[in-house]
Amino acid sequence: MIKFLFDTDTWQEIYSSIRKNKTRTAITIIGVMWGIFLLVVLLGAAKGVENNFNRLFGDFATNSVFVWAQQTSKPFKGFQEGKSLTLKMSDLESIKKEIPGLEFVVPRLQDQALAVNDFKSGRFGVFGDYPELDEVQKMDMVYGRFINHNDIIEKKKVCVIEEEIYKQLFDKDVQPIGTYIKINNINYKVIGMYKKGQIGSGGPQGNIHIPFTTFQQVYNRGEDVGWMMITGKPGFDITQIEADVKLLLKNLHKVHPEDDRAFGSFNLGKEIAKVTGFLTGMQFLTWFVGIATLIAGVFAIGNILLITVKERTKEIGIRRALGAKPWEIKRQIILESVFLTSIAGSLGIISGGIVLMIIDVTLGKGDEPALTNPTVDIPVILIAAATLVILGTLIGLIPAHTAVSIRPIEALREE
Amino acid sequence: MIKIEKLHKSYPIGKGSLHVLKGLDLHIKEGEFVSIMGSSGSGKSTLLNIVGLLDNHDTGNYYLNGQLIENLDEKKAAILRNKFLGFVFQSFNLINYKSALENVALPLYYQGIGRKERNKIALQYLDKVGIKDRAEHLPSELSGGEKQRVAIARALVTNPKVVLADEPTGALDSATTHSVMELLKEINREGMTVFVITHEEDVAAETDRIVRLKDGIIISDEKVQKKSNRKSYV
Numbered sequence: 001m002i003k004f005l006f007d008t009d010t011w012q013e014i015y016s017s018i019r020k021n022k023t024r025t026a027i028t029i030i031g032v033m034w035g036i037f038l039l040v041v042l043l044g045a046a047k048g049v050e051n052n053f054n055r056l057f058g059d060f061a062t063n064s065v066f067v068w069a070q071q072t073s074k075p076f077k078g079f080q081e082g083k084s085l086t087l088k089m090s091d092l093e094s095i096k097k098e099i100p101g102l103e104f105v106v107p108r109l110q111d112q113a114l115a116v117n118d119f120k121s122g123r124f125g126v127f128g129d130y131p132e133l134d135e136v137q138k139m140d141m142v143y144g145r146f147i148n149h150n151d152i153i154e155k156k157k158v159c160v161i162e163e164e165i166y167k168q169l170f171d172k173d174v175q176p177i178g179t180y181i182k183i184n185n186i187n188y189k190v191i192g193m194y195k196k197g198q199i200g201s202g203g204p205q206g207n208i209h210i211p212f213t214t215f216q217q218v219y220n221r222g223e224d225v226g227w228m229m230i231t232g233k234p235g236f237d238i239t240q241i242e243a244d245v246k247l248l249l250k251n252l253h254k255v256h257p258e259d260d261r262a263f264g265s266f267n268l269g270k271e272i273a274k275v276t277g278f279l280t281g282m283q284f285l286t287w288f289v290g291i292a293t294l295i296a297g298v299f300a301i302g303n304i305l306l307i308t309v310k311e312r313t314k315e316i317g318i319r320r321a322l323g324a325k326p327w328e329i330k331r332q333i334i335l336e337s338v339f340l341t342s343i344a345g346s347l348g349i350i351s352g353g354i355v356l357m358i359i360d361v362t363l364g365k366g367d368e369p370a371l372t373n374p375t376v377d378i379p380v381i382l383i384a385a386a387t388l389v390i391l392g393t394l395i396g397l398i399p400a401h402t403a404v405s406i407r408p409i410e411a412l413r414e415e
Numbered sequence: 416m417i418k419i420e421k422l423h424k425s426y427p428i429g430k431g432s433l434h435v436l437k438g439l440d441l442h443i444k445e446g447e448f449v450s451i452m453g454s455s456g457s458g459k460s461t462l463l464n465i466v467g468l469l470d471n472h473d474t475g476n477y478y479l480n481g482q483l484i485e486n487l488d489e490k491k492a493a494i495l496r497n498k499f500l501g502f503v504f505q506s507f508n509l510i511n512y513k514s515a516l517e518n519v520a521l522p523l524y525y526q527g528i529g530r531k532e533r534n535k536i537a538l539q540y541l542d543k544v545g546i547k548d549r550a551e552h553l554p555s556e557l558s559g560g561e562k563q564r565v566a567i568a569r570a571l572v573t574n575p576k577v578v579l580a581d582e583p584t585g586a587l588d589s590a591t592t593h594s595v596m597e598l599l600k601e602i603n604r605e606g607m608t609v610f611v612i613t614h615e616e617d618v619a620a621e622t623d624r625i626v627r628l629k630d631g632i633i634i635s636d637e638k639v640q641k642k643s644n645r646k647s648y649v
Contacts, residue, residue: 007530008530009517009524009530012512012513016512314508315510318508318509318510319510319521319525320489320493320496321467321469321496321502321508322496322497322502322521322522322525322569323493323494323496323497323498323522323525323526323573324493324525325489325490325493325494325525326489326490326493327490328525404489407469407470408469409464409469409470412469412504412508
């Protein structure tokens with residue numbers, strides 16, 4: 001078999017067979033090429049969308065849920081409906097104690113504030129945060145550091161600013177770390193700057209983070225908590241955690257257990273699962289379309305080989321009269337099929353790759369790219385190539401069978 | 416070499432069947448130069464196809480080189496054809512995209528002989544049929560006589576037991592016919608059994624033994640009386 005593959009006669013025969021039907025062979029090859037091309041480009045594009053999605057949401061732990069307090073909508077235990085609720089620090093302790101599978105429970109406080117640096121000023125969102133926020137919502141630090149435990153304990157007047165705020169409050173090329181800015185007329189030392197996250201929350205023009213304890217004191221919040229971010233440990237269902245937390249909170253705040261409006265929440269895990277589901281669906285569709293097109297293309301190759309075999313009936317008859325065994329005729333035709341599908345496949349993969357490169361250059365650049373790194377994994381390419389070779393072999397069996405089903409005597413009689 | 420006993424063959428035609436060979440008995444010994452004569456429809460081609468293992472017979476026995484031929488599948492038939500038989504066809508049946516040399520070497524390819532070796536052997540046989548200098552030419556660049564010489568070289572290249580020639584001169588003019596027949600004679604003189612099918616009297620006359628076929632029956636089987644004594648060649 002190996003010898004057969006490296007024999008000049010083998011390839012000479014394939015070449016002469018292809019040469020006889022140049023145009024038809026070329027058109028057929030385009031059919032298969034198109035199939036694998038679609039597969040590569042669509043999978044690459046789907047991957048690009050997925051990468052982009054991960055880039056946007058990648059800052060957040062995907063198994064997290066945000067919980068905040070609202071107003072009751074049902075009377076309970078002597079309270080009228082419409083009672084305003086506020087989360088307390090003690091709620092956090094209870095949640096941590098009662099509910100299993102929690103990774104982090106991070107309280108946050110939020111307000112709007114006027115920030116001034118020399119003659120520049122702006123209104124921004126101000127947050128009171130714990131260092132753990134960095135674990136839940138990854139801060140991409142450009143300069144300095146995020147709030148640490150020492151800041152919390154000593155209630156330091158320090159702040160971490162977003163790059164956007166730096167642009168508004170500082171002159172170009174000024175090092176912000178170590179300088180002071182005024183937030184509601186109180187001086188804070190800038191200790192860090194981070195790059196804008198894709199999903200901002202709070203202020204329209206950027207966020208400032210100060211230690212949680214500082215915020216409590218400065219804004220006189222006592223034990224109140226604005227909202228909290230909860231992440232589950234791997235293996236724990238975040239939707240279940242969400243339900244458990246809310247039920248516990250209702251219990252603690254004397255709220256009717258069926259009051260759905262008392263506490264609000266946003267389940268990031270669920271939202272991400274939706275998009276991931278969409279992406280999975282898109283990939284499935286891509287595979288389906290790609291493979292279907294491939295099959296159609298490979299059938300076309302089978303068809304062209306049938307024609308070739310028909311035209312070469314006499315030659316095949318001669319070969320058999322000279323002692324070619326049926327298998328020797330068959331393998332030749334199967335190899336031809338595999339050869340054509342492989343050529344078509346390689347061309348399809350290469351052109352698909354080129355198109356992905358073009359997409360990357362045109363759509364994948366800039367601040368808000370539509371796609372990020374549209375690529376196809378090597379194993380996927382290998383699977384596609386293997387599928388192609390297998391299909392090529394299977395489809396080659398049909399003309400191969402036709403070639404040897406005609407008896408040599410009849411083949412020789414053919415003019 | 417070839418022994419046929421009570422050979423019958425019929426072909427289905429529509430609902431009925433056409434009885435082509437009606438009980439042939441024929442014995443061809445090693446080294447004979449035999450021609451089968453007959454008009455078209457006499458069954459001579461059918462006989463050649465059966466002898467050439469290209470077709471199956473219905474009843475009767477066929478021994479090739481002492482081996483009873485029965486229940487042949489395509490693979491076995493292919494091996495036997497390659498080993499024992501060399502074919503020469505009326506229309507040459509050369510493969511048009513292969514050079515003369517490659518055409519001659521083809522049966523050796525199916526024996527699994529390496530490229531260098533088979534080209535060497537093929538060249539020897541092209542030399543033997545006198546067209547070594549045309550080795551690299553494609554069939555389309557050769558004359559009819561040259562093509563048939565290539566075909567004869569191809570038939571001989573596996574050193575078979577029998578050369579089967581089906582109207583080998585049917586597509587040739589008289590001068591070329593003569594030279595091709597001379598070549599076949601020469602091959603026969605070297606000991607090869609040659610089995611020629613023809614409808615031309617003068618071609619048959621060049622052979623040693625003429626078997627006449629009519630309507631599927633052998634009507635005569637006689638040695639040819641030569642003007643020149645054949646023994647003088649030996």
